Amino acid sequence: MAEYAVELRNVSKFFGSVAAVRNVTLGIREGEFFSLLGPSGCGKTTTLRLIAGFELPTAGEVYIGGELQGDTPPYRRPVNTVFQNYALFPHMTVYENVAFGLRMRRLPENEIRRQVHEALEMVRLSGLERRRPRELSGGQQQRVALARALVNRPRVLLLDEPLGALDQKLRRAMQLELKNLQQQVGITFIYVTHDQEEAMTMSDRIAVMDQGAILQVGTPAEIYECPASRFVADFIGETNLLEGKVVEVWDHHALVLVDGARMVCGAVPEGVRVGQRVTVAIRPERISLHAQPPGPLAIPGIVRDVVYTGADIRYMVRMADRVTVLVRSPNTGNGSTPHFLRNETVYLSWRPESARLLVA
Amino acid sequence: MAQPLRTRRDLLRLLILISPSLLWLVIFFLLPLLLVFAISFGQRGTYGGVQWTPTLANYARLLDPLYLRIFLRTLFIAGTATVLCALIGYPMAFFIATRPARWRNAFLLLLVIPFWTNFLVRMYAWLFLLRDNGPINVLWTEGIHAAVAWLAAAIPAPFWEPLLQATSTPLRLFGTDGAVIVGLVYAWLPDMVLPCYAAVERLDPRLVEAAQDLYATRVRAFLRVVLPLTRSGLITGSVLVFVPCVGAYVTPDLLGGARTVMIGNVIYSQFMMARDYPFGSALSFVLMALMLVATVAYFRLGGEGGRGRG
Numbered sequence: 001m002a003e004y005a006v007e008l009r010n011v012s013k014f015f016g017s018v019a020a021v022r023n024v025t026l027g028i029r030e031g032e033f034f035s036l037l038g039p040s041g042c043g044k045t046t047t048l049r050l051i052a053g054f055e056l057p058t059a060g061e062v063y064i065g066g067e068l069q070g071d072t073p074p075y076r077r078p079v080n081t082v083f084q085n086y087a088l089f090p091h092m093t094v095y096e097n098v099a100f101g102l103r104m105r106r107l108p109e110n111e112i113r114r115q116v117h118e119a120l121e122m123v124r125l126s127g128l129e130r131r132r133p134r135e136l137s138g139g140q141q142q143r144v145a146l147a148r149a150l151v152n153r154p155r156v157l158l159l160d161e162p163l164g165a166l167d168q169k170l171r172r173a174m175q176l177e178l179k180n181l182q183q184q185v186g187i188t189f190i191y192v193t194h195d196q197e198e199a200m201t202m203s204d205r206i207a208v209m210d211q212g213a214i215l216q217v218g219t220p221a222e223i224y225e226c227p228a229s230r231f232v233a234d235f236i237g238e239t240n241l242l243e244g245k246v247v248e249v250w251d252h253h254a255l256v257l258v259d260g261a262r263m264v265c266g267a268v269p270e271g272v273r274v275g276q277r278v279t280v281a282i283r284p285e286r287i288s289l290h291a292q293p294p295g296p297l298a299i300p301g302i303v304r305d306v307v308y309t310g311a312d313i314r315y316m317v318r319m320a321d322r323v324t325v326l327v328r329s330p331n332t333g334n335g336s337t338p339h340f341l342r343n344e345t346v347y348l349s350w351r352p353e354s355a356r357l358l359v360a
Numbered sequence: 361m362a363q364p365l366r367t368r369r370d371l372l373r374l375l376i377l378i379s380p381s382l383l384w385l386v387i388f389f390l391l392p393l394l395l396v397f398a399i400s401f402g403q404r405g406t407y408g409g410v411q412w413t414p415t416l417a418n419y420a421r422l423l424d425p426l427y428l429r430i431f432l433r434t435l436f437i438a439g440t441a442t443v444l445c446a447l448i449g450y451p452m453a454f455f456i457a458t459r460p461a462r463w464r465n466a467f468l469l470l471l472v473i474p475f476w477t478n479f480l481v482r483m484y485a486w487l488f489l490l491r492d493n494g495p496i497n498v499l500w501t502e503g504i505h506a507a508v509a510w511l512a513a514a515i516p517a518p519f520w521e522p523l524l525q526a527t528s529t530p531l532r533l534f535g536t537d538g539a540v541i542v543g544l545v546y547a548w549l550p551d552m553v554l555p556c557y558a559a560v561e562r563l564d565p566r567l568v569e570a571a572q573d574l575y576a577t578r579v580r581a582f583l584r585v586v587l588p589l590t591r592s593g594l595i596t597g598s599v600l601v602f603v604p605c606v607g608a609y610v611t612p613d614l615l616g617g618a619r620t621v622m623i624g625n626v627i628y629s630q631f632m633m634a635r636d637y638p639f640g641s642a643l644s645f646v647l648m649a650l651m652l653v654a655t656v657a658y659f660r661l662g663g664e665g666g667r668g669r670g
């Protein structure tokens with residue numbers, strides 16, 4: 001068995017002189033729920049199309065199940081796709097849509113019937129066989145698209161923003177359902193999305209892409225906790241990005257001067273020098289606010305704005321002359337986190353490891 | 361679909377709204393049609409004109425094998441022209457619909473530019489092209505003949521002699537059914553391309569990708585997905601081409617030579633030469649009834665696939 005279900009080696013794709021995908025190297029493991037995450041136009045859909053065979057790479061190699069794909073056409077690749085907006089055949093019934101792939105592979109008709117019914121049962125659409133796609137709701141169409149692809153038992157299932165057209169509530173429900181389904185069938189899923197929350201919820205691993213390149217690959221926790229670059233830190237969740245200059249480095253720690261405030265950063269990468277300009281990234285929920293300074297490293301600030309969002313309270317705190325940070329304080333209701341008012345003076349503190357020092 | 365009419369007031373409002381078009385249809389379509397229908401049961405007066413003594417003789421005369429043959433010939437020519445239009449027009453529609461957006465309108469414009477010239481002029485142009493001393497035959501008897509002669513001198517072989525003979529006389533293009541078909545295809549091709557283009561342009565290219573993703577080769581993706589979803593365009597185009605071809609009169613008259621080739625010419629000669637209005641009317645009426653039946657049947661046929669359109 002191959003090490004990877006899908007492997008890309010130094011793959012680039014140019015449209016004219018425009019690079020949609022730049023030198024991407026990526027290995028997706030067997031049975032993994034893998035997401036390609038990035039803003040629109042970052043090359044994630046092109047990457048998916050390169051795997052499906054709708055596009056051929058300008059340079060580099062695509063392997064599926066250890067086999068080099070070269071210019072293998074889509075209909076000979078052991079993958080199936082769930083398209084954005086589903087691309088269901090409007091002139092066919094639900095049954096015929098799901099049966100399409102099996103018919104193309106010339107399976108016996110009674111076998112097709114059995115597998116189609118099984119697939120429709122799996123996505124909970126039994127009884128709608130005779131309907132046409134446009135007689136179904138968006139969520140139902142989405143399930144038909146899923147059944148149409150999964151019925152073929154592909155080695156890898158490619159999903160191109162499959163939940164993009166659904167409303168928020170349905171999306172949430174479908175995310176969990178998709179994840180369960182994937183674990184149930186044990187097929188490798190490659191999932192393209194621009195929604196970081198969606199990617200975090202479902203994925204075993206995520207590749208963050210921007211401008212055709214992969215910036216970071218890792219588990220949701222790795223990407224959230226240890227973003228490798230400013231872009232990743234900013235794109236995944238909320239974060240405070242503070243520009244500063246390194247004034248002291250010791251034992252994977254650094255002291256950074258940010259607009260007059262001295263901040264301690266932990267888990268500093270090798271090679272950071274004193275005097276270097278860097279970005280400090282701190283998640284808003286990792287900052288605690290205090291009425292009295294809890295220690296010598298706490299930074300004083302003034303609350304400029306308070307926003308009550310229900311689950312938590314968001315403070316905009318002016319830390320130094322120009323720098324304002326966002327602080328998210330959970331609304332525990334038991335007094336474990338004190339509440340502050342506008343224009344109150346507060347003290348900010350965090351664990352050094354929560355302040356990530358980014359050089360890129 | 362129209363909503364069911366609930367009250368008398370709804371009905372009245374509808375009648376008022378459609379009355380202009382209704383009036384137009386009654387005065388300029390229904391009344392003349394009834395007139396033609398009535399005349400077709402009359403008799404030809406001694407000096408032309410119509411004698412109103414009811415008879416079925418005009419319809420009986422249609423059973424004459426001569427007219428049956430012309431009817432069949434007309435259907436054959438119109439059918440061939442329609443098939444050719446489809447074979448040329450459908451791929452052409454695909455070509456145009458798959459160009460970048462800014463080129464599509466340019467191509468569509470090129471397609472309809474010939475229509476800015478008078479129809480008769482364009483048919484005369486074909487007459488000049490196809491006749492014995494027209495450019496095609498000049499190329500044949502001079503250009504190609506000379507080339508064959510030169511090759512024959514350079515490479516001696518027995519097969520040059522029949523070729524030399526063939527190219528020494530002009531091809532018989534003008535005055536054939538072929539010339540009529542060429543003229544009809546040329547004249548009605550845009551009527552095939554435009555509905556096909558509309559159907560192809562509506563086709564979501566991702567459906568083709570979906571089919572290929574589901575193991576359909578290019579050919580099978582075309583047969584199972586593209587063709588069924590664009591069939592409505594082909595059917596509309598075929599009707600739009602076939603109907604005027606069956607009734608064609610100028611094209612066969614100019615390009616078909618001296619022979620009367622199509623039913624349109626027979627009708628014309630009945631009205632303008634023989635001055636037999638009743639028989640001409642009977643011919644017209646049968647032609648129209650035939651086309652109506654054929655068109656309805658054809659649309660029914662297409663209705664099945666047409667329903668699938670989203």
